[in-house]
Amino acid sequence: MTALLKVDGISKRFRGLVAVDRLSFEVPQGSIFAVIGPNGAGKTTLFNMIAGVFAPDGGTISFAGERIDGLTPDKVCQRGIGRTYQIVRPFPALSVEDNVIVGALLHRPRVADARIHALDVLRRLDLFGKRAQRASSLTLPDRKRLEVARALATDPKLLLLDEVMAGLRPTETDRIVSILRDLNRDTGLTILLIEHVMRAVMALAGQILVLNHGKPIAQGVPREVVQDRAVIDSYLGAEALS
Template identity: 65%
Template sequence: MTALLAVEGISKRFRGLKAVDDVSFTVPKGGIVALIGPNGAGKTTTFNLIAGVYAPDTGRIVLDGEDITSLRPDRACHAGIGRTFQIVKPFGAMTVLENVVVGALRRSADVAAARSRAAELLERVGLADKAAMPAQGLTLPEKKRLETARALATEPKILLLDEVMAGLRPTEIDRMVETFRALNRETGIAILLTEHVMRAVMALSDRIVVLHHGRKICEGSPEQVARNEAVLESYLGTEAVS
């Protein structure tokens, strides 16, 4: 498989702290890769480096053959990065539909076309009945789904999901997993996700990258990672995965 996203030896230091330390991994075309690790392991920083919020101190990020290292967030979006935020950032006073319209306008300046595209995406993430509501009235899980639809509206090559399952009930998690699986299967979009909900990580990902203190300590299939001793010790705990 060819790599869609290649992260090559990126590091980011905040003052003295090495938040991300020489991390490399790839996401193949159409693949789903999970980035896991304890809080403070550098998952969100890695996301922000890929999405252009910060520029890495060292290393290179390549998306579909294009070097996107240090591109501004809007340029990264143009290159094909779509992302959600761990701490949700809805356009609160705008309606749910309008939120997604903003994303859809990336591809067409025609507002009417953007509206119908947005409506389709709301259907996909299960928010169609909330379309006319102000986004600030949504529950947290709904806001996460809204962010997903908004990011998808920009028609990215890869979707970066930052803890979209947090706070969901198990049945909701299964539904979200199914949503992303269907999305991946039907559109071929690649997904890079960070997640603490292991149930979702195990069900979704083809491959898992484990970070600890900013370093990659393990990479492999869900089964391999679940058996890896370093991972068990630093993150999962010995009886976490059954």
């Protein structure tokens, strides 16, 4: 499998703090790749660098064979990377449908075409019945799925999911997990996710990268990673094995 996303030695410092330290990894085309690690490990900083919120201080990021580090977020999205925010940011005064239409318009200049696509995406995310509601009236689980729907409507090749399961009940988590798995299987969408909910990570990810203090401490298939001594000590804790 070829790498869709290639992160090569990227670093990011905030004042004195090294948030991400010469990190390298590759996300294969068509895979589901999870990044886990304790709070402050540099996961969201990593996402923000990929998504173009800020440029890395060093190193390169390549997507589909082209460098994207230093591009602005809108340009990164136009290249084919969709993202969600850990703290959801719907357009509150717009309807659920209009929220998704904004994303769908990226590659469809006509609003009528964008609407058709948006409704398709909403069906996939179980939000079709709520399409006329204002986004501000949605519950958290619905907002999380709206966040995914909006990113998905931009027709990304790679979807960056920043803790979309956080704060959800197990049934809601399972619902998103199954939606994401179907997407990956049906459309070949590559997914890179940051997640704390191990139940979701274990169910979804083909590969896991564990970060601590901005550095990788383990990488591999889920079963191996959760047995790793360093991972247990720094992040999971012994009870994860039980």
